[in-house]
Amino acid sequence: MMFTAFWEILTVDNLIYLLKGAMVSLSMAALSLLIGLIFGVLGASAKISRNRFLRILGNIYVEVIRGTPMLLQIMLIFNVVPIMITQITGNVFRMNYFLIGVVAMSINSGAYTTELIRSGINGVDKGQWEACETLGLSRWQTMRLVILPQAFKRIIPPLISEFITLIKDSSLVSIIGLVELLNSAKVLGNQYYEFMSPYCLAGVYYLAMTLTISYFAKKLERKLAVSD
Amino acid sequence: MIKVENLVKQFKDLKAVNDVSLEIKKGEIVCLIGPSGSGKSTVLRCINGLEKPESGHIYVNDQLLDEKNVETYKKLRSLMGFVFQHFNLFPNMTVLENLTLAPIQVMKKSKEEAEDIACQYLERVGLLDKKDEYPNKLSGGQKQRVAIARSLCMNPQIMLFDEPTSALDPEMVIEVLEVMQELANEGMTMIVVTHEMGFAKTVADRVIFLEDGKIVEENNAKEFFEHPKTQRAQDFLNKVMH
Numbered sequence A: 001m002m003f004t005a006f007w008e009i010l011t012v013d014n015l016i017y018l019l020k021g022a023m024v025s026l027s028m029a030a031l032s033l034l035i036g037l038i039f040g041v042l043g044a045s046a047k048i049s050r051n052r053f054l055r056i057l058g059n060i061y062v063e064v065i066r067g068t069p070m071l072l073q074i075m076l077i078f079n080v081v082p083i084m085i086t087q088i089t090g091n092v093f094r095m096n097y098f099l100i101g102v103v104a105m106s107i108n109s110g111a112y113t114t115e116l117i118r119s120g121i122n123g124v125d126k127g128q129w130e131a132c133e134t135l136g137l138s139r140w141q142t143m144r145l146v147i148l149p150q151a152f153k154r155i156i157p158p159l160i161s162e163f164i165t166l167i168k169d170s171s172l173v174s175i176i177g178l179v180e181l182l183n184s185a186k187v188l189g190n191q192y193y194e195f196m197s198p199y200c201l202a203g204v205y206y207l208a209m210t211l212t213i214s215y216f217a218k219k220l221e222r223k224l225a226v227s228d
Numbered sequence B: 001m002i003k004v005e006n007l008v009k010q011f012k013d014l015k016a017v018n019d020v021s022l023e024i025k026k027g028e029i030v031c032l033i034g035p036s037g038s039g040k041s042t043v044l045r046c047i048n049g050l051e052k053p054e055s056g057h058i059y060v061n062d063q064l065l066d067e068k069n070v071e072t073y074k075k076l077r078s079l080m081g082f083v084f085q086h087f088n089l090f091p092n093m094t095v096l097e098n099l100t101l102a103p104i105q106v107m108k109k110s111k112e113e114a115e116d117i118a119c120q121y122l123e124r125v126g127l128l129d130k131k132d133e134y135p136n137k138l139s140g141g142q143k144q145r146v147a148i149a150r151s152l153c154m155n156p157q158i159m160l161f162d163e164p165t166s167a168l169d170p171e172m173v174i175e176v177l178e179v180m181q182e183l184a185n186e187g188m189t190m191i192v193v194t195h196e197m198g199f200a201k202t203v204a205d206r207v208i209f210l211e212d213g214k215i216v217e218e219n220n221a222k223e224f225f226e227h228p229k230t231q232r233a234q235d236f237l238n239k240v241m242h
Helices: A012-047 A052-066 A070-089 A097-123 A126-135 A139-176 A181-192 A196-227 B040-048 B070-078 B095-105 B111-124 B140-152 B170-185 B197-203 B221-226 B231-241
Strands: B002-011 B014-024 B029-033 B055-060 B080-083 B158-162 B189-193 B206-211 B214-220
Touching: A012 A052, A012 A097, A012 A139, A012 A181, A012 A196, A052 A097, A070 A097, A070 A139, A097 A139, A126 A139, A126 B080, A126 B095, A126 B140, A139 A181, A139 A196, A139 B095, A181 A196, B002 B040, B014 B040, B014 B055, B014 B214, B029 B040, B029 B197, B040 B055, B040 B080, B040 B158, B040 B189, B070 B080, B080 B140, B095 B111, B095 B140, B111 B140, B140 B158, B140 B170, B170 B189, B170 B197, B197 B221, B197 B231, B206 B221, B206 B231, B214 B221, B214 B231, B221 B231
Parallel strands: B029 B189, B029 B206, B080 B158, B158 B189
Antiparallel strands: B002 B014, B002 B055, B206 B214
């Protein structure tokens, strides 16, 4: 029977327990988005650089990360990185599950953000570069003060989608044992011998997070449209 | 003040500028005119360094404009202001921020000083009341006047105009031409690529007529418009003046 323990599970304590899991998922996604954004700016700068070596490096990063499953990336970081660091430093190194999640998701998100930022930069009119050039601004000043602010405005909608994807993909980190939202639901399921109810509740939490973000994203977009 | 020697610029198979030489003296106003694709804009963009010529030399104040000589190159380019056909204002900044960006970042002026200067130029182009607006709130003519003021804030010795009125509605053209006329009256050295024959006739000291990347005729404005020497210039004027 499905939902046999629904009313039993629906207690304030259990809802708070799931909420804590949701907060882990949300903070992991938010941190990964921010760090991924830094990787994205670096990756995009490398991909549009005049230096061939940097361009190749940027391409390898994007292709390798986008071409392999995130689950595999999480497993690799979980299994390989601590061993590598232990071998290098000689001290036993244990990474916290949350940190593994953030590192894996940031690297993954960075590859997608690289492409977003690169297309955002390419979408800015060539005349903007030329105007800066005639005013004597350096390439870096032009990028930082004129191009990136315009590029970012263009990529806010896809960046929000990326955030939503990260919230959902954070469930993949449950594979290494981190108690985020999905794993919290699983723990409740184990406790009550019924999984449908806690999984559906987790679904409601995921939806609540993603819909709220979409709502604020739309408001932000409208506010930013002032200078369009 | 500016000397161009045997300039050649090629885009793939097209020779956009083919062995052009010209000289512009201090305080002189020169209009480059000619049919579309004649290479006039490309000449102007090469003078400013926006296009890299295949061969030829450009001298500014008797100094060679050479990208390899980084410091001199920067210094010489800073003597030239450039006004684009499509204004190229920064949409993410207010009018005032558009004007103060380069003085603060490049000339290292303080914000207050840069804003003072910006307001003076905005007043001169009649747009001081728009200083806190974003460019999207301005008409085409206003945008171009802001773009001119933005260039002037860098205190250039020579102004290059690349079809400054071509993207404007007819009723906006006059307000931009008036600002340019005023600049001319003040003795600014100007090179203007334009289709505004009225402006060229009344304001320019000299007119250079180009076609297929070559100078076909060069004369003082009055002579050029009243007694064009070449058949090609006569045909062109007949088409555009009537």
